[in-house]
Amino acid sequence: MLNNLKIGTKFNLLLLLVFIISIAVSGVILSSVLQQRAQREVSSQALLLMKTMNSVRTYTQERINPLLAPQLETATAFIPETVPAFSATEVFENFRQTEGNENFLYKEATLNPTNLRDKADDFEIQLVEQFRKDPKLPQLVGLRSLPEGEVFYIARPLAITKESCLRCHSTPELAPKSQLTTYGQKNGFGWKLNEIVAAQIISVPSKEIFNHARSSLSLIMGLLIAIFAVVLLLINFLIKKTVIQRIKKIEKIAQKVSTGDMSADFDETAKDEIGGLAAAFNRMKSSLKIAMDMLNQQGY
Incomplete structure (x- = not known):
């Protein structure tokens, strides 16, 4: 079941588990x-x-x-x-x-x-x-x-x-x-x-x-839940912004390339892992374009 879930959903489930x-x-x-x-x-x-x-x-x-x-x-x-x-x-x-x-x-x-x-x-x-x-x-x-x-x-x-x-x-x-x-x-x-x-x-x-202690516990736990909830939403937002959306962008470009649209570029300027993945896709696209041009010249 987990294999069928999207990365965002998996991250949310993981964060929810950590939260609980x-x-x-x-x-x-x-x-x-x-x-x-x-x-x-x-x-x-x-x-x-x-x-x-x-x-x-x-x-x-x-x-x-x-x-x-x-x-x-x-x-x-x-x-x-x-x-x-x-x-x-x-x-x-x-x-x-x-x-x-x-x-x-x-x-x-x-x-x-x-x-x-x-x-x-x-x-x-x-x-x-x-x-x-x-x-x-x-x-x-x-x-x-x-x-x-x-x-x-x-x-x-x-x-x-x-x-x-x-x-x-x-x-x-x-x-x-x-x-x-x-x-x-x-x-x-x-x-x-x-x-x-x-x-x-x-x-x-x-x-x-002891009732005062229990009231203090309820108040503190309420504050902790609110803080954790805000942190959970903030992390979820940052993951979507810095990971999920960038991966989706690479996915859309890869789909265009797979249908023969070689004009699409994996435009990713960041130097992190996702930026490295985009650069690798660009090299792969260039290699694929060269190979297809050679096949067209030989009449295939």
Whole structure:
């Protein structure tokens, strides 16, 4: 079938094939790059919030807790502000009250928490168990579907690294009375030093960012298709102008010569391959004319 096609058609098919392959390869590469960029953007937001919450935890542990801890034995109700996890959670809740941040989430998902609002769900339990199986694992990241929509999460292990933390979480007998009065004796005990008890999880809404990446991909691909289409038309025009039309001109002259019209010349001044072909045809025409003149002189 290809042998029956004209050169112009063959060139167009070849260019179209190159066009399709180029667009497909470009689309795959761009999609990967934009997805990675979107994930880095979401991850950077999550890490920034994680560092902020850790700063709140550190401040509470080193500055607030020493000030309020002596009051725990005499207070009628437990003072939750002495707990780093409580302070971090409350600060993050204030952050979520600002416009545009409603779908950001923070949780110190704990297997056996004192405050049941920190109780890990099934998904979070799996994260904690993974950290327990591999204590050297620094963090886990991924996507998770929540009622708020799809979110990107980053989770890091939380372990008991200070003896002072065991005062409230080893046994009920050692815990402050105000803690027992507020939270009871059933939850938040039995923790051990250096044991991973929770996963610190920041969840960042990713739908908008990934949608933006997909929109950018569509825009860039549209521009690429338009550019490729213009290039395709330009190449097609140049091929017709510099190759096809010149070959057709030589073909028409060759047809005249083949019918005995020796007055037609292969007029081609260019020094390229087509010009060389025209010069060869002119020499062939001259040789043919000489041969025909000799035959006419001999009476053939």
